[in-house]
Amino acid sequence: MIEGTREPKARAMDRERAPRSFVAITLIVGAAYASLGLLALWLGQMIGLASPIWPAAGVAFAAAVVWRWRALPGVALGSIAVNSVWLWNVGESANIVVPTALAIGLGATLQAALGALLVRRFVGTKLYLDMPRPIMLTLLLAGPVACLVGPTIGVGTQLATGVLGTSGIVVGWLTWWVGDAIGVIVFAPIVLMLIPSQNRFWDGRRWAVAIPSLLIMGALMTVILQNAAFERERINTAVQQLGDDATADLISNLDRHQESLEGLRGLVDASDEVTAREFATYTDDILLRSPNLQALSWNPLINEVDLAAFEAYQRAQPGLKDYTVTERDEDGNLRPVTPRPEYVAVAYIEPLADNRSALGFDIYSNPARAVAIETARDSGEAIGTAPIDLVQESSSQKGMLVLLPVYEGGSVPEDAILRRESLRGFAVGVYRLGDLLAETYADPRWDDVALTLIDTTDQADPVTIADMPSRNAADVDVVSSSPVATTRPIDVFGRSWELTVQPTNRAFGGSSTTLTVTLLLSSVAVAYLLEVLLLLLSGMAARSRREAEANSYEASHDPLTGLLNRRAFVRQFEKVLDERSVAVHDALLFCDLDGFKHVNDTGGHAAGDAMLAAVALELKGQVRHDDLVARMGGDEFALLLIDCSLVDARPLAEAIVRAVESVRLPAPHGDLSIGVSIGLTMVDSSTEQSLDEHLRHVDDACYAAKKSGGDRVIVYDDIAAEAPA
Numbered sequence: 001m002i003e004g005t006r007e008p009k010a011r012a013m014d015r016e017r018a019p020r021s022f023v024a025i026t027l028i029v030g031a032a033y034a035s036l037g038l039l040a041l042w043l044g045q046m047i048g049l050a051s052p053i054w055p056a057a058g059v060a061f062a063a064a065v066v067w068r069w070r071a072l073p074g075v076a077l078g079s080i081a082v083n084s085v086w087l088w089n090v091g092e093s094a095n096i097v098v099p100t101a102l103a104i105g106l107g108a109t110l111q112a113a114l115g116a117l118l119v120r121r122f123v124g125t126k127l128y129l130d131m132p133r134p135i136m137l138t139l140l141l142a143g144p145v146a147c148l149v150g151p152t153i154g155v156g157t158q159l160a161t162g163v164l165g166t167s168g169i170v171v172g173w174l175t176w177w178v179g180d181a182i183g184v185i186v187f188a189p190i191v192l193m194l195i196p197s198q199n200r201f202w203d204g205r206r207w208a209v210a211i212p213s214l215l216i217m218g219a220l221m222t223v224i225l226q227n228a229a230f231e232r233e234r235i236n237t238a239v240q241q242l243g244d245d246a247t248a249d250l251i252s253n254l255d256r257h258q259e260s261l262e263g264l265r266g267l268v269d270a271s272d273e274v275t276a277r278e279f280a281t282y283t284d285d286i287l288l289r290s291p292n293l294q295a296l297s298w299n300p301l302i303n304e305v306d307l308a309a310f311e312a313y314q315r316a317q318p319g320l321k322d323y324t325v326t327e328r329d330e331d332g333n334l335r336p337v338t339p340r341p342e343y344v345a346v347a348y349i350e351p352l353a354d355n356r357s358a359l360g361f362d363i364y365s366n367p368a369r370a371v372a373i374e375t376a377r378d379s380g381e382a383i384g385t386a387p388i389d390l391v392q393e394s395s396s397q398k399g400m401l402v403l404l405p406v407y408e409g410g411s412v413p414e415d416a417i418l419r420r421e422s423l424r425g426f427a428v429g430v431y432r433l434g435d436l437l438a439e440t441y442a443d444p445r446w447d448d449v450a451l452t453l454i455d456t457t458d459q460a461d462p463v464t465i466a467d468m469p470s471r472n473a474a475d476v477d478v479v480s481s482s483p484v485a486t487t488r489p490i491d492v493f494g495r496s497w498e499l500t501v502q503p504t505n506r507a508f509g510g511s512s513t514t515l516t517v518t519l520l521l522s523s524v525a526v527a528y529l530l531e532v533l534l535l536l537l538s539g540m541a542a543r544s545r546r547e548a549e550a551n552s553y554e555a556s557h558d559p560l561t562g563l564l565n566r567r568a569f570v571r572q573f574e575k576v577l578d579e580r581s582v583a584v585h586d587a588l589l590f591c592d593l594d595g596f597k598h599v600n601d602t603g604g605h606a607a608g609d610a611m612l613a614a615v616a617l618e619l620k621g622q623v624r625h626d627d628l629v630a631r632m633g634g635d636e637f638a639l640l641l642i643d644c645s646l647v648d649a650r651p652l653a654e655a656i657v658r659a660v661e662s663v664r665l666p667a668p669h670g671d672l673s674i675g676v677s678i679g680l681t682m683v684d685s686s687t688e689q690s691l692d693e694h695l696r697h698v699d700d701a702c703y704a705a706k707k708s709g710g711d712r713v714i715v716y717d718d719i720a721a722e723a724p725a
Helices: 002-044 055-089 094-122 132-161 166-194 196-202 206-269 276-289 304-315 352-358 367-379 416-422 433-440 510-556 566-579 596-622 646-661 691-707 716-722
Strands: 295-303 326-328 334-336 342-344 348-350 399-407 423-432 449-455 463-468 486-492 495-503 585-594 628-633 636-641 675-684 713-715
Touching (some): 002 055, 002 166, 002 206, 055 094, 055 132, 055 166, 094 132, 166 196, 206 276, 206 295, 206 399, 206 433, 206 449, 276 295, 295 304, 295 352, 304 342, 348 352, 367 416, 416 423, 423 433, 433 449, 433 463, 566 628, 566 636, 596 628, 596 636, 596 646, 636 646, 646 675, 646 713, 675 691, 675 716, 691 716, 713 716
Parallel strands (some): 675 713
Antiparallel strands (some): 295 342, 295 348, 449 495, 486 495, 585 636, 585 675, 628 636
């Protein structure tokens, strides 16, 4: 009846405690998972949402194997929190963050549940982890095997939501798997030893496991991150070299164009009047060798008084019958030029078919072109215009004219005044700047590189003059950083440009994939082997210690009562006497049970053993923790009351008599009971009495108590005083 009424109450109390316990576990696991996850991403995020070391996976498994289903909501919440915070931090929208974080959280939860299920099924629920088979199976099943789940769901989710591109599948999945596997292998034992219910499995092993495990994790993470740092440095060096190469290619191309302009100036110098046919014949070969040069033109300087004659001369040539010198009106339409002192008109331009709309245009009529004209005229050097809209341009890309002045006599006069007086006109190169970039960097080596050209001549108003996106789309990885860009200043035809070279994350990805994969796989193998060895060594040491303690206990304790045996009591008694440096009184009691034979005869040896065990409990209950209690053999017991005077010892001995008398052992024909005779002697450390003398005295006192009828206490000094001299 008693047990029947208590059981429902216990279950009710368990039900009352369960919600609080569940909430506490959820909060603890979730906070631990989220904290360690954010730390791991901050220290070692490599690709997508993957880190090569993920201690949170160890937390998830350890919690799931100990607390089962109650730990899983905490794992889910912790994982969702980590990935939500990280994705929001990089600027992702809610429609990306929410499904990605939820799916990855589901993967982490399923992974922890699978690891716990496999370990409980094939290893058991008591994870001592001190023998080879349970150690190897636990780390293998919970680590590399169960950790296939998280990366598969995680990387698949990132692909589906666009967080990660297809080229990152292999390295992303492998990094994720390695991080989770190492996190379980190295960190799960540390978490297990911190859970109170697992204390009995880890007593004496915590520091021996925790410190080396953390060192292993730190060393592996250092190696992996150092490799990543070397890789970033290699990429940065490669980017700088790419910038050098890009700058050299552009400058080399423009140098060839200047050579073409100088050749064209030589043609003009060699002839008083260059005809359209001569110009076309000469430039045909140059344009064939310089396909990225949009056009070449001859733009003579024309005085206002000579304008009509010039137009008449041009119209007389084949194919130029409608030639007119033009300018743009306020609406941007071409019209005949208005009177001005000088004109710099396009006399000839090739290839004519693609540039006929520019024929006859007075470039002096445009302010940007006018600045370049006057600068080139006065300097004698090839000068580029600011970015302009070409007359013949139908698209939105910017253009540029490069003007090389041509002077009377062929040479460049010594000063600016003479140059103005002897100027004949300009050999002009025409560029579509977008085409210039596209054709300069047409080689496949630039397919994964984006290039941007900016005119910074006016520092207050820089102008983007050409932008060439990479021909191959960049692989998606919104979490990881793309390779760094490099920007180079270039002086081009009197203009200041900046060329920015930005490789995509595809540009250098393939060169180190094999090394990265090898390093990641090796890290899992190293972590597994080292942790197995560490757990095995510490486990063997713990087992040896437990066995030694057990052997020591068995050698010094009575197996029936759990009290000290005679040998251990004597040894500790001697130790007490030897260690005393000041005079202290101890009380020695010797107890002999009265009526014990009747218990054995009536109830058998089982009843006798039960009675001895019950008496032992009463004796231990009457004394302090530091006092010694021993079964000396049969039904005899001894007690040493440390630092106890006779005034205190006698009442305690009498209380023991009453306690033993109260012991009742149920039996078929009535309860069995006994008494006890106790001898008491004081042990004075200042005397020279030996241990044997003390034991003989207390034995004599006990004999006197039993001879006097039992159930009483006799002090040795009392009988010693009565003895004849």
